[in-house]
Amino acid sequence: MLVIGIAGGSGSGKTTVVKKIINSLPENTVSLISQDAYYKDQGHLSDEEKKNINFDHPESIEFQLLNKHLRQLKDGQSIEMPTYDYTTCSRGEETIHIEPRKVIIVEGILIFTDASLREQLDIKVFVSADSDDRLMRIMKRDVKERGRTYDDVLEHYSKYVKIGHREFIAPTKRFADIIIPEGGNNHVGIEILTSRIFKKLWDNN
Numbered sequence: 001m002l003v004i005g006i007a008g009g010s011g012s013g014k015t016t017v018v019k020k021i022i023n024s025l026p027e028n029t030v031s032l033i034s035q036d037a038y039y040k041d042q043g044h045l046s047d048e049e050k051k052n053i054n055f056d057h058p059e060s061i062e063f064q065l066l067n068k069h070l071r072q073l074k075d076g077q078s079i080e081m082p083t084y085d086y087t088t089c090s091r092g093e094e095t096i097h098i099e100p101r102k103v104i105i106v107e108g109i110l111i112f113t114d115a116s117l118r119e120q121l122d123i124k125v126f127v128s129a130d131s132d133d134r135l136m137r138i139m140k141r142d143v144k145e146r147g148r149t150y151d152d153v154l155e156h157y158s159k160y161v162k163i164g165h166r167e168f169i170a171p172t173k174r175f176a177d178i179i180i181p182e183g184g185n186n187h188v189g190i191e192i193l194t195s196r197i198f199k200k201l202w203d204n205n
Contacts, residue, residue, distance in 0.1 A: 001073075001100065001101075001102060001104060002102065002103050002104070002123070002197065002200050003070070003074065003103075003104045003106065003120060003121050003122045003123075004021075004103065004105045004106070004121065004122065004123045004124075004125065004197070005105075005106045005107075005112065005117070005118070005121035005123070005124045005125065006018055006105060006106070006107045006108075006111075006125045007107075007108065007109060007110070007111050007112045007124070007125070007126050007169070007172060007176070008109065008126050008127030008128060008129070008169070008183070009109060009128075009129065009131075009134050009165045009169050009170070010056065010109050010134060010138055010161055010165070010169075011133070011134035011135065011136070011137035011138040011141070012127045012129040012134055012137075013127055013129055013137070013182070013183015013184040013185070014107055014108075014109075014127045014183070015107070016183055016184025017127050017180060017183060017184050017190060017193075018032065018105055018107050019184075020184060020190050020194075021105065021190065021193065021194055021197070022105075024190075025103060025194070025197070028101065029101055029102045029103055030102075030103040030104075031073065031098050031099060031100065031101045031103070031104050031105070032098075032104075032105045032107065033066070033070065033073075033081060033104065033105065033106045033107070034081075034107055034108060035061060035066065035106070035107060035108020035109065035110060035111050036084055037081050037082045037083060037084055037096070038061050038062045038063070038065055038066045038082060038084075039055065039060055039061060039062070039084045039089075039091075040060060040061070040062050041089075041091040042089040042090065043088055043089055043090025043091070045089065050089045051152070051156075053089055054160045054164065055160065055164075056109065056110070056160050056161050056163070056164025056168065056169070057110075057164055057168065058113040058114065058168055060110075061108075061114075063114045063116070063117060065082075066114075067114070067116050067117055067120065069081065069098075070106065070117070070120050071120070073098065073100045074100070074120070075100075076100050077100065078097060078098060078099050078100065079097075079098045080095035080096070080097060080098075081095060081096040081097075081098050082095055082096075083095060083096060086145070086146040086147075087146060103197065103201070106121065109169050110168060110169065112124065112172035112176070113168055113169075113172055118175055122200070123177055123178065123193075123196065123197070123200070124175055124176050124177045124178075125176060125177070125178045125179075125180060125193060126172070126173045126175075126176035126178070126179045126180070127180050128173070128179055128180065128181045128182075128183075129181070129183045131162075131165075134165075135157060138153060138161065139153050139154075178192070178193055178196070180193065
């Protein structure tokens with residue numbers, strides 16, 4: 001089994017990189033764990049309090065559960081990954097069944113901030129992008145998927161995302177084995193990463 005961590009700032013293109021990796025590998029060889037599924041349940045807060053949740057701080061993630069689930073997959077056990085609803089800031093009642101496979105990808109902005117999680121990763125990838133590009137992607141995503149207005153997105157970005165990226169996310173680039181600038185648009189970088197994955201899987205057989 002090969003465990004790959006893919007980190008990077010919000011809106012950097014991590015999801016696109018993950019999709020291209022999955023599409024380049026044989027079918028049913030990859031399982032994906034999303035850090036976003038492990039945000040702490042804040043559904044009890046008022047609507048005003050929910051606006052002030054800092055999703056870009058390591059304390060917002062239940063890393064203990066994430067580490068436990070990853071260890072279970074590495075031990076050959078299936079898991080029930082939580083689901084998270086950004087519109088209600090709460091954990092969903094449904095879970096997603098994840099089977100152990102040859103490749104496990106753990107994706108999220110804060111995954112390299114946790115030392116225990118880093119130790120479980122065989123390859124650490126940091127996806128980098130210009131702040132302007134990230135902001136545009138964040139605006140499109142949050143308005144479409146998270147029910148926020150453009151003003152809400154800009155306020156949240158300046159208050160939390162920008163600071164969180166500078167203090168917690170960008171510094172974790174030093175832990176990366178591979179850095180992919182320009183996110184999903186960096187076809188050469190993704191091809192190099194995919195080739196390394198194939199090589200490691202071949203060496204392990």
